[in-house]
Amino acid sequence: MSAHILPKRVYYTIFAILMFCTYLTVQIAFFDLGALNTIAALGIACFKATIVILFFMHVKYSTRLTWAVVLGSIFWFGILIALTMSDYLTRVWRTFG
Amino acid sequence: MLPEAAHQHHVPGLAHHFDNLEQQAEATTLGMWVFLVTEVLFFGGLFMVYTVYRNWYPDAFAAASHSLDITLGTINTAVLITSSLTMALAVHAAQLGQRKLLMLFLVATMALGAVFLGIKSVEYYQKFVEHHVPGAGFNFEEPQYAVHAQIFFSLYFVMTGLHALHMIIGFGIMTFMLWWAWRGTITAEYYSPIEIAGLYWHFVDIVWIFLFPLLYLLGRHAH
Numbered sequence: 289m290s291a292h293i294l295p296k297r298v299y300y301t302i303f304a305i306l307m308f309c310t311y312l313t314v315q316i317a318f319f320d321l322g323a324l325n326t327i328a329a330l331g332i333a334c335f336k337a338t339i340v341i342l343f344f345m346h347v348k349y350s351t352r353l354t355w356a357v358v359l360g361s362i363f364w365f366g367i368l369i370a371l372t373m374s375d376y377l378t379r380v381w382r383t384f385g
Numbered sequence: 386m387l388p389e390a391a392h393q394h395h396v397p398g399l400a401h402h403f404d405n406l407e408q409q410a411e412a413t414t415l416g417m418w419v420f421l422v423t424e425v426l427f428f429g430g431l432f433m434v435y436t437v438y439r440n441w442y443p444d445a446f447a448a449a450s451h452s453l454d455i456t457l458g459t460i461n462t463a464v465l466i467t468s469s470l471t472m473a474l475a476v477h478a479a480q481l482g483q484r485k486l487l488m489l490f491l492v493a494t495m496a497l498g499a500v501f502l503g504i505k506s507v508e509y510y511q512k513f514v515e516h517h518v519p520g521a522g523f524n525f526e527e528p529q530y531a532v533h534a535q536i537f538f539s540l541y542f543v544m545t546g547l548h549a550l551h552m553i554i555g556f557g558i559m560t561f562m563l564w565w566a567w568r569g570t571i572t573a574e575y576y577s578p579i580e581i582a583g584l585y586w587h588f589v590d591i592v593w594i595f596l597f598p599l600l601y602l603l604g605r606h607a608h
Contacts, residue, residue, distance in 0.1 A: 296474065318605055333595050340594070357422060361426070372436075
């Protein structure tokens with residue numbers, strides 16, 4: 289198979305970045321940043337997931353069809369969140385609590 | 386290799402309906418990703434429910450999240466990321482046809498997976514002791530949040546439970562891979578079973594990458 293064989297140091301580098309991001313996200317969680325807490329936590333999680341997908345899962349070196357399927361999963365999940373929240377977040381008449 | 390040639394000289398691991406191993410590997414990778422899309426939406430539904438309830442009851446969710454053990458959660462995150470590294474190195478060893486190294490990394494991946502599940506069961510045990518398991522025996526220290534904290538813990542158990550189930554299935558897959566590596570089925574030419582088993586393992590890691598901040602870190606600064 290003429291596959292793209294990555295040098296081992298790529299995996300070690302990604303591992304180090306993932307560990308650092310985990311440390312970072314835990315540290316940030318102890319500060320009260322208001323809405324920024326959630327944004328930071330999810331931002332770091334998305335970044336971690338992205339480098340896992342690109343390098344550990346080799347998508348960076350995969351065919352365009354694989355790229356389309358991977359992006360498709362994110363797109364459909366986006367539809368799920370966007371359409372559902374466009375309902376729930378606009379129910380102003382609902383009594384909260 | 387031409388299709389005729391493939392039939393004449395049987396290539397180990399090559400199914401007859403593919404022209405060559407490269408085409409077969411592309412198809413298996415694509416097929417695995419299509420399965421992972423269904424997994425994204427499977428877990429996606431739960432993340433959706435979480436988002437709605439967290440928006441409705443932010444204070445109860447923060448209080449309930451605060452009762453989780455952040456130390457064990459962080460250790461488990463590190464354990465799972467390390468298992469992803471050993472999995473990536475297992476695929477690397479398979480690509481180079483290093484059979485013993487491949488087996489070593491597969492065993493390491495399974496061992497780290499076992500550590501993760503061990504720590505998770507300690508956490509589950511604590512939840513039972515603290516009466517934080519939803520149901521008749523449920524009790525929360527801050528009574529004003531008790532009803533809605535129960536929703537958080539329901540989601541906690543369903544989401545981490547399904548994640549743990551995926552880990553256990555991953556164990557089964559890795560056992561098969563270990564068996565195939567041991568008997569010499571996996572070679573430098575035919576390693577795509579290890580590759581797609583790796584895709585599964587990394588996907589389970591990604592689910593945890595999102596579960597960890599959403600369950601453990603939310604509202605850590607409050608209270």
